[in-house]
Each structure stands twice: as C-alpha cells, then as structure tokens.
Amino acid sequence: MKSFVYQSEKYGYQLEFEVNNWAERSFISLLTKFKDSRIFTTLNFGSEIPDLDFLPLTVDYEEKFYAIGKIYGSRFIRREGAPSLNSILNARLVDRAIRPIFPPIFRKEIHIVNLVFSYDSSIDPGLLSLLSSSFALYLSGIPIISPLGAVQICFKDGEFFINQNIDDAEMKLIFSGTEEKINMIEFEGKEIEEGLFLKALEIGFKEIKDLVKFIKNIKPLFVEEVKIDSSLFEEGDKKLEEFLNKNAIDLEKKLFNLVEGDKTWQEVFDLIKGNEEFGDLKPYVINSLNRRYKKIFQKKVLETKKRPDGRGLKDIRPLFAQIDVFPRTHGSALFMRGLTHILSTVTLAEPGEELWLRDIEFEGTKRFIHHYNFPPFSTGEIKTNKKPSRREIGHGELVERALKNLIPPQENFPYTIRVVSEVLSSNGSTSMGSVCASSLALMSAGVPLKTHAAGISIGMAYDSNDNYELLTDIQGPEDFFGSMDFKIVGTEKGLTAIQLDVKIEGLNLKQIEESLERAKEARIYLLNFMKGIIEKPKEISVYAPKIEVLKIDPLKIGLIIGTGGRTINEIIAATNVKIDIQPDGTLYIIGNQNSNFELAKNWIKSIADAFNLGEIVKGKVIKIFPFGAILELAPNRTVLLHVSEIAEKKIENIEKEVKIGEELVVKIKNISEDGKIYVSLKDVRK
Structure with a gap:
C-alpha cells in the first residue's frame, strides 16, 4: 500500500x-x-x-x-x-x-x-x-x-x-x-x-x-508501459491503399462537395465490410479508413476554408421554426437547423407534480424538467426503441441546465414544467437545437422566461496550435471527423451552459476565447431569428391548469383544514378547485375554467383573516346543546361555546342563558394546532 x-x-x-x-x-x-x-x-x-x-x-x-x-x-x-x-x-x-x-x-x-x-x-x-x-x-x-x-x-x-x-x-x-x-x-x-x-x-x-x-x-x-502492437494497423493501412487504388476511389470527393445529409462517404465503409478478401485484417482496414477520413477532413478544411457541405467556416445552416404546432399541448415548437429537426412540447402542471429526487447528493424536488429523446428514425435507422441511453439523459440534462436559471421562481410562476424534446431528424447539434426549440416552446406555453436562450456547437479542424480553423454549427461528418464539439448556450446577456468534448489533447485559453467569440456571434443571430417567431410569452393555454396563490399565517393552516379536513373539503366541493397547502402558509388554488376561484379565495380569507388569539368577535347562536352553544363567527365558520365558558357560576339550564339567533360578543381564548377555536363569553363579561 x-x-x-x-x-x-x-x-x-x-x-x-x-x-x-x-x-x-x-x-x-x-x-x-x-x-x-x-x-x-x-x-x-x-x-x-x-x-x-x-x-x-x-x-x-x-x-x-x-x-x-x-x-x-x-x-x-x-x-x-x-x-x-x-x-x-x-x-x-x-x-x-x-x-x-x-x-x-x-x-x-x-x-x-x-x-x-x-x-x-x-x-x-x-x-x-x-x-x-x-x-x-x-x-x-x-x-x-x-x-x-x-x-x-x-x-x-x-x-x-x-x-x-x-x-x-x-x-x-x-x-x-x-x-x-x-x-x-x-x-x-x-x-x-x-x-x-x-x-x-x-x-x-x-x-x-x-x-x-x-x-x-x-x-x-509503478508498472511497465502497456505496449501497443501497431504492425496489424500498419498492414491495414497498406491493404486500404491497395483497395482504394484498385477501385479508383477518391476519398476526398466522397467527403466534400456534398449536399447536407449526403452519406456518400459511408459507402466506402460498406464496401470494405462486404469484402471478404481482407480476411482477419478487415477490422484494421476499417480502422485505417476512419483515420484516413479524419486526415482528409482536417487538411481540406484548413487549405480551402470550405466544409463538406460547401458552407463557409462561420455559416449557419438554414433555419425554420414554428410555434403552437399542436392544439392540445400547453406549448409546442418545431425548430429546424438544416437536417436537424427538433420538436419540443411543454406541459404545465400543479406544484404537487414535481419530480422527486433522492441520491447521496440531493433529496428533494425539481419543478423544471427537460427530457430528450433520440429515436432510431431520426437517423433513418431500423432499431428497437429502448430506455433512454446515457447520451439521451446527458443531453436532456444539458438543455435543462441551460434553461433552468431563466425560469421564474415558484412564487411568481407556481407551475411544475416538463419540456420534452423529440429529435425527429438528426444531422449534428441536436442538443443545441433542443435548447432553441425548448425556449420557443416555453414562450408558446406562456412561461415568463427572462429571455430566450440559444445554443450552438463550435467544431474545429486542427493541425497544430498555429494551424486550425473553428467551424460554426457543425453537422454529420464534421462531428465524426472533426477535433471537437464545443456546445455553448446563452442569452444576449451571457452564458448559461457549456459542454466541451475534444478528440485531441485539448484547447489552450486562446482557442477557447476565440470559440466563445464565434459562438456569441452565432448566438445573437439565432436569438434574433427566434424573437422573430415569438418575442414575449403568450397567454397560458386554456387546457393548462389555472393556479392562484394565497399567503396566510402558518398558524391558521389548521383553521383552513378544519376538523378531520371538513372545512377544506367543503371549500373544494363547493368551488371545484384543488388546494395545495405548504408548511410556510403558501396556498396553491388549482382548477380550470369552470372553477370558482373568487369564492374559494374569499372563503379562505374569511377564515384566515378573521380570527386571532385574544381577539373579541361577534358570533350568532345557531344551535344549542346541553354542553354548549354553536356560534357562527363567519360564513361556514362555526365554533363551540362550551357551557363552562358562558358564566362564572354553574349553569343548570343553558337555554336560559343564550337564545337561538342571539348575537354574543366572545373572546378567542385558544386556537389549537388542528385549527379548532375555543371561545369564552365569561372572559368578556368580567
């Protein structure tokens, strides 16, 4: 050890x-x-x-x-x-x-x-x-x-x-x-x-x-260096060269001057995989082809300043966006950047629908959730849909982090928010497209974002620290054969999320600074485009729940609930709402277009605002029992005046002391934790 x-x-x-x-x-x-x-x-x-x-x-x-x-x-x-x-x-x-x-x-x-x-x-x-x-x-x-x-x-x-x-x-x-x-x-x-x-x-x-x-x-x-036998890889290089010459295959033409999405470059892989002449060397020939394509990509971009699809180094693929794609979703947006097409939908729900999390770092809830789905059809493949992969989970979380600090706090917007981004067509930068689609969908749903956020991926063709080029908005071959994928998300004001992955040793600070500058230029362009689609949040959909917020004294929570939940259930039944009560006295009143929010709020206020410990109030006698009288202090708010609290003397016949319909002035003597109010008549008459 x-x-x-x-x-x-x-x-x-x-x-x-x-x-x-x-x-x-x-x-x-x-x-x-x-x-x-x-x-x-x-x-x-x-x-x-x-x-x-x-x-x-x-x-x-x-x-x-x-x-x-x-x-x-x-x-x-x-x-x-x-x-x-x-x-x-x-x-x-x-x-x-x-x-x-x-x-x-x-x-x-x-x-x-x-x-x-x-x-x-x-x-x-x-x-x-x-x-x-x-x-x-x-x-x-x-x-x-x-x-x-x-x-x-x-x-x-x-x-x-x-x-x-x-x-x-x-x-x-x-x-x-x-x-x-x-x-x-x-x-x-x-x-x-x-x-x-x-x-x-x-x-x-x-x-x-x-x-x-x-x-x-x-x-x-420590241990000796692990040796790598490169002889078979060298043999694979020779076999590839022979194969290319024999079949007159020009790899550069296969990789460049393509329409976006053209997979001509993949044809050579298919030819090699189907060729049995290579025998046991086939894996090494495929490896050699992959490395050869990478060299061609780097060299061609550095020499010509052009990319496989003919774009310039700073060019962004054609953009298209549409909001309110579906009639019943609370918000939706379709965002297209070239052949990368993302559909994002937003669902608004009540506070109680938050996601519960529990691990060694955190135990609690999350009210803003983003999920990212990458189905096989997005790349034209035939596969069985499985549970979300690590990549899908990671991309979903990246988009969530990029947007969560733009979501208003719960006290201003009490909804639980779930965004789902579906990758319908993929040709690179799907996570960054999901940021743009999600931002548009949130505005469509009426979520009062601080501002739009947009994401862009910056790639690189690299030969040395002095010979490299940055590529804005990378796609297919640039992702496969390029040197990095630098995902940068932000607003006009600043950065909200970044993720850098490289295929070389890394970047120096100068290259990172240049990448940030390039990304900001592209981000402003994207944000202006998105603001042209929707600049301010719309009204919340009629199909989304309606939520109103009240604050009461936490000590009054028991009054609102009532004995055995009787009071709160009476309010719910009469007004067609749900009531979510938080320990700090925040009440979420949740309903739909048919709910009577005003009655529910006034009812709660009449209970919460009416009574305080030691307060002198009036109550109308509505029932009399041998053990005391029932007083109505407010609409739907009754209390028991116990016979022992009517007078100092012992009362033999309560009906001689109080009458039905009589108004009595009483003192709030105690309020229990479960909301029961205890009143006294004798304390007022002292």
Missing part, C-alpha cells in the same frame, strides 16, 4: 491517492481521499476489438447509500437500485475527460469503476472520480498523452471558490486538462459574461498544471 498526497499551496486543500490491494484481482485498485470523501476506483483490461471506430471504454459511477449513513430504496428491498441521474452524469463526466488522452489506435476493452464509499458535501464527487480515474489510468501503463488534473470552481458575490461546493452559486464549473491544454468543460451559470468565465478557467488551469506535475513525478514507481 502506497499513499501520495497532493497539498495545494494556494488553496490549502489536501488530496490523497492511496494505491492498495483491496480489489487485489483488479489491475489497479485505488482509494482517493478529500476531507471525508472517499472514492474507490478500479481499472481492468479486456480483449482487443480492432474493428471499432471508437475506444471500447466503459466508465461506471456507483453511489452507496451507506456513504451518507442512510437506508434508502423500496421498503421491500432497501438497497441501491438503478443508477441515479447524478450517477449517470458523473460517469459521463469522467468518460468525456479521459477518452481523448488514449492513443488513437488503442482498442483494448477498459472498464473503470468508481464507488462512492464516503460522501462529504463540501466537494463534488464527480470531480473526485475524474481525478481518481485519471490517476488509476496513468498508473496502468497505458501510453496516454498525459495524466489529467481537474478542478471545480464556483462563483458567488464576486468571489471564486476553488474545489468547494457553494449553494446557489452564480456559476459552477468543472474542467480538466493536461499541463498544456483544457480537454473537458462542464459549466452552468446565471447569464455569466464570457470574460468572467475565462477568468475562472485561467485561475483553475494553474491548479490543474500543478496537479499534473505532481502526478507525473509518481510514474516511475
């Missing part, structure tokens, strides 16, 4: 990597410590799969309820179940960061598992899992580009917080990189200016560099 401790000189935190034999049959077994958080990471290899055009890497992130000292799950099971939303997002976070640092021809199966054994809310466990996974990968001996450092930055009230979780932060940023480049960004913000975002990157990048230097000093202590 060996421990390696990184001490941040500037920010004072301590990060410890403990290499152990807990999982002795795994290739790497590692415990990462930060304050009271503990992340246990394992890394294992499998066989080589050369015919894949992607790295067979699987990253899992598993939360353990015992990490926070809780027993969750169904009462009949009481154990962890399917991965939570946060588990899926954290697994993707790690995967997106470490995938670019592998050698391009590495095709061994790799499985990295991060288990949260102890959770301290002061730090993001996804960040620790990223650091732990990177360290494990570096120790494994795989010839990666470099180990990664990573940092979390929050911003609030003019101050940056490094590797600290801050509630209600104006900006939350997690990013990773090497000593030279930033290779993954995950950002959420409340319309943050580009300059402030870049400042956060600059601060965090210095910490990343120090961490990477620390890790590199550990390298000699």
Whole structure:
C-alpha cells in the first residue's frame, strides 16, 4: 500500500491517492481521499476489438447509500437500485475527460469503476472520480498523452471558490486538462459574461498544471508501459491503399462537395465490410479508413476554408421554426437547423407534480424538467426503441441546465414544467437545437422566461496550435471527423451552459476565447431569428391548469383544514378547485375554467383573516346543546361555546342563558394546532 498526497499551496486543500490491494484481482485498485470523501476506483483490461471506430471504454459511477449513513430504496428491498441521474452524469463526466488522452489506435476493452464509499458535501464527487480515474489510468501503463488534473470552481458575490461546493452559486464549473491544454468543460451559470468565465478557467488551469506535475513525478514507481502492437494497423493501412487504388476511389470527393445529409462517404465503409478478401485484417482496414477520413477532413478544411457541405467556416445552416404546432399541448415548437429537426412540447402542471429526487447528493424536488429523446428514425435507422441511453439523459440534462436559471421562481410562476424534446431528424447539434426549440416552446406555453436562450456547437479542424480553423454549427461528418464539439448556450446577456468534448489533447485559453467569440456571434443571430417567431410569452393555454396563490399565517393552516379536513373539503366541493397547502402558509388554488376561484379565495380569507388569539368577535347562536352553544363567527365558520365558558357560576339550564339567533360578543381564548377555536363569553363579561 502506497499513499501520495497532493497539498495545494494556494488553496490549502489536501488530496490523497492511496494505491492498495483491496480489489487485489483488479489491475489497479485505488482509494482517493478529500476531507471525508472517499472514492474507490478500479481499472481492468479486456480483449482487443480492432474493428471499432471508437475506444471500447466503459466508465461506471456507483453511489452507496451507506456513504451518507442512510437506508434508502423500496421498503421491500432497501438497497441501491438503478443508477441515479447524478450517477449517470458523473460517469459521463469522467468518460468525456479521459477518452481523448488514449492513443488513437488503442482498442483494448477498459472498464473503470468508481464507488462512492464516503460522501462529504463540501466537494463534488464527480470531480473526485475524474481525478481518481485519471490517476488509476496513468498508473496502468497505458501510453496516454498525459495524466489529467481537474478542478471545480464556483462563483458567488464576486468571489471564486476553488474545489468547494457553494449553494446557489452564480456559476459552477468543472474542467480538466493536461499541463498544456483544457480537454473537458462542464459549466452552468446565471447569464455569466464570457470574460468572467475565462477568468475562472485561467485561475483553475494553474491548479490543474500543478496537479499534473505532481502526478507525473509518481510514474516511475509503478508498472511497465502497456505496449501497443501497431504492425496489424500498419498492414491495414497498406491493404486500404491497395483497395482504394484498385477501385479508383477518391476519398476526398466522397467527403466534400456534398449536399447536407449526403452519406456518400459511408459507402466506402460498406464496401470494405462486404469484402471478404481482407480476411482477419478487415477490422484494421476499417480502422485505417476512419483515420484516413479524419486526415482528409482536417487538411481540406484548413487549405480551402470550405466544409463538406460547401458552407463557409462561420455559416449557419438554414433555419425554420414554428410555434403552437399542436392544439392540445400547453406549448409546442418545431425548430429546424438544416437536417436537424427538433420538436419540443411543454406541459404545465400543479406544484404537487414535481419530480422527486433522492441520491447521496440531493433529496428533494425539481419543478423544471427537460427530457430528450433520440429515436432510431431520426437517423433513418431500423432499431428497437429502448430506455433512454446515457447520451439521451446527458443531453436532456444539458438543455435543462441551460434553461433552468431563466425560469421564474415558484412564487411568481407556481407551475411544475416538463419540456420534452423529440429529435425527429438528426444531422449534428441536436442538443443545441433542443435548447432553441425548448425556449420557443416555453414562450408558446406562456412561461415568463427572462429571455430566450440559444445554443450552438463550435467544431474545429486542427493541425497544430498555429494551424486550425473553428467551424460554426457543425453537422454529420464534421462531428465524426472533426477535433471537437464545443456546445455553448446563452442569452444576449451571457452564458448559461457549456459542454466541451475534444478528440485531441485539448484547447489552450486562446482557442477557447476565440470559440466563445464565434459562438456569441452565432448566438445573437439565432436569438434574433427566434424573437422573430415569438418575442414575449403568450397567454397560458386554456387546457393548462389555472393556479392562484394565497399567503396566510402558518398558524391558521389548521383553521383552513378544519376538523378531520371538513372545512377544506367543503371549500373544494363547493368551488371545484384543488388546494395545495405548504408548511410556510403558501396556498396553491388549482382548477380550470369552470372553477370558482373568487369564492374559494374569499372563503379562505374569511377564515384566515378573521380570527386571532385574544381577539373579541361577534358570533350568532345557531344551535344549542346541553354542553354548549354553536356560534357562527363567519360564513361556514362555526365554533363551540362550551357551557363552562358562558358564566362564572354553574349553569343548570343553558337555554336560559343564550337564545337561538342571539348575537354574543366572545373572546378567542385558544386556537389549537388542528385549527379548532375555543371561545369564552365569561372572559368578556368580567
């Protein structure tokens, strides 16, 4: 067992990597410590799969309820179940960061598992899992580009917080990189200016560099480098060259001067897959073709400044949008950018329809929900529809983060909001199209957004730090063969969400700044287009529930409910509404066009506003019993005047003291927690 401790000189935190034999049959077994958080990471290899055009890497992130000292799950099971939303997002976070640092021809199966054994809310466990996974990968001996450092930055009230979780932060940023480049960004913000975002990157990048230097000093202590046999890949290169020459295939013509959506370039893959002459070398020939296409794409774009579909570097595909697509949905919008077509719908519901979440990081509700669906027909494929993939969940969450800080607070707009984005046709940038479609649909539904938000993907053709070009609004081949997918969302005022994924070592700060400038230019263009479709929220649909809000003294909640719920049920039955009462005294009155909201509100007010402890009030006698008289203090509000509270003396015959129809002046003597009012006549007569 060996421990390696990184001490941040500037920010004072301590990060410890403990290499152990807990999982002795795994290739790497590692415990990462930060304050009271503990992340246990394992890394294992499998066989080589050369015919894949992607790295067979699987990253899992598993939360353990015992990490926070809780027993969750169904009462009949009481154990962890399917991965939570946060588990899926954290697994993707790690995967997106470490995938670019592998050698391009590495095709061994790799499985990295991060288990949260102890959770301290002061730090993001996804960040620790990223650091732990990177360290494990570096120790494994795989010839990666470099180990990664990573940092979390929050911003609030003019101050940056490094590797600290801050509630209600104006900006939350997690990013990773090497000593030279930033290779993954995950950002959420409340319309943050580009300059402030870049400042956060600059601060965090210095910490990343120090961490990477620390890790590199550990390298000699561990296993030998994993060797990659490139001979079969070289043989595949030769076979591909022979095949192309024999069949007079010009790959450049297959890839460029295409109408958008033309998949001529894929024909060569199909030819090779159907050719049995390659024998066991076929997977390596396919791999070679993929790498060859990438080189052609980069070279051609850099030389001609033109893209496969003929667009210039800054050109955005043709736009089309329509709102109110369906008559019965509460809001809907169709947004088209080239062959990427997104249909978003909005459903408004009462506060009680919120999404309940429970994991080790959060337990509570979410009132704004976005779901993203990517069906097979969106790419013309024939597949069985399955449960949402990690990618669909991740894209849905990205759009949600991009818009949630533009949604009005519940006290101003009490609805639960669900947006669903259906990808009807896909040719790149579907998540960014979903942002635009969702923003339009929310306005269509009458949700008073602060403003529209729009998203754009910036790509790159890259040869070196001095020779590269940025591509605005990437599509199909540019996504497959380009060097990055930089998703940037914001308003006219600032940034709301960012996600960077690369296929190279990463970007320097200058390239990131240029990408932000390019994205802002495109975003303003998109926002102007969207405002031409709908600039202000419409009236809420007649098919949506109507909700009105009242505030009462929390001590009066029992009065509204009444004994056994009698009072509130009487109001509900008479006015055709639902009433949702919150502990702080907020009442949501929910109904439809046929509900009598005014009667319900006045009824509640007459109960809540009429009576206070110690108050002197008038009550009309409506019934008499041997044990007391029933007084009506207000419409539908009756109380018992007990016989013992009528006079100081003992009363033998109550009917001699009070009469039906008589008005009595009484004092509110007590109000119980369940809303019962106790009055006294004798206290007034003293």
